[in-house]
Amino acid sequence: MPDTFVKDQIRDEGNGHLPPPEGAGPNGGGDDDRPDRPQTAPLIENAQLAMVIFILAEMMFFSGLIGAFLVFRFGGQPWPPPFQPRLPLFLLTSSYTFIRAKKSLRKGDNQGLCTFLTITASLGIVFLLIQGYEWLQLLNFGLRVSTGTYASTFYTIVGAHAFHVFSAVMWLLVVLTRAWRGHFSPENATGVTTCGMYWHLVVGLWPLLFFLVYLM
Numbered sequence: 266m267p268d269t270f271v272k273d274q275i276r277d278e279g280n281g282h283l284p285p286p287e288g289a290g291p292n293g294g295g296d297d298d299r300p301d302r303p304q305t306a307p308l309i310e311n312a313q314l315a316m317v318i319f320i321l322a323e324m325m326f327f328s329g330l331i332g333a334f335l336v337f338r339f340g341g342q343p344w345p346p347p348f349q350p351r352l353p354l355f356l357l358t359s360s361y362t363f364i365r366a367k368k369s370l371r372k373g374d375n376q377g378l379c380t381f382l383t384i385t386a387s388l389g390i391v392f393l394l395i396q397g398y399e400w401l402q403l404l405n406f407g408l409r410v411s412t413g414t415y416a417s418t419f420y421t422i423v424g425a426h427a428f429h430v431f432s433a434v435m436w437l438l439v440v441l442t443r444a445w446r447g448h449f450s451p452e453n454a455t456g457v458t459t460c461g462m463y464w465h466l467v468v469g470l471w472p473l474l475f476f477l478v479y480l481m
Contacts (some may be wrong), residue, residue, distance in 0.1 A: 316459045334418045341368040359388035360468040404470045429467045
């Protein structure tokens, strides 16, 4: 028997078939041949990181506008003019309804997600309509861009914010359409999350601008 085993081994070596090393698996690997370990999820997704960078850029943009406004604000003229119409502040409510939408999504409640997104978008649209009406009132009041530095700065700040609200509403309508089609789930919420980050930005800016323009 030993002679037979030695002969078989020599024949295998001659044919290029070497016996696997001790501890090797069926594929010729050793103990290191293990299935790939699951990779840990990143702390923040690329889309959310891009949105954070964009939000920082937007904050820098509005900081410049606010800084310019404050320079003119303390120049000596009274502001705001007496009896001037004031733009609405209720946009803050829409931030709460978006939070409720996110909570519904985490629970897997697509109906609740769509409902609260609809309410949020409706509040944004109503805000823009009221703002448009109040702008007409301001023009009738006599506050035009050509009136002076205050007026031009006012329309620049408020107009820039209105444009951002309009953009946020358009984005939200796209997200709402996808939500009605069932594109989102607790595991696939990036679209809702990034839209919410932008929405909370434009909503959070408004009370600050309102305070600076009307109360400071």
